[in-house]
Amino acid sequence: MFGMSFGKVAVLVAIIAIVWFGFRWFQRWEKERREAADGRGAGRLNRGREAPGAGAKAREPEVMTACRICGAYVAPGARSCGKPNCPFPRA
Numbered sequence: 001m002f003g004m005s006f007g008k009v010a011v012l013v014a015i016i017a018i019v020w021f022g023f024r025w026f027q028r029w030e031k032e033r034r035e036a037a038d039g040r041g042a043g044r045l046n047r048g049r050e051a052p053g054a055g056a057k058a059r060e061p062e063v064m065t066a067c068r069i070c071g072a073y074v075a076p077g078a079r080s081c082g083k084p085n086c087p088f089p090r091a
């Protein structure tokens, strides 16, 4: 370590930071791409193009139940959100 100049250490740190943030960015991009591909992210991405409320009402049947703990609306038989008091069964 002492054999390295401050400049070399700074460059090394910069390279590590670039690789790290690049990796993080890639993971996020990959996740968004996957979600868009299987349609889970499609609703979020396309919401602006739909008329407000249209389709959402048709696609939201009354069987949807709101989790008392996390507030998320889930279909019957849905799995727990992971919170300790979640009423839904765990996986």
Ligand SMILES: [Zn+2]
Binding pocket: 067, 068, 069, 070, 071, 072, 080, 081, 082, 083, 086, 087, 088
């Ligand atoms: Zn829950």
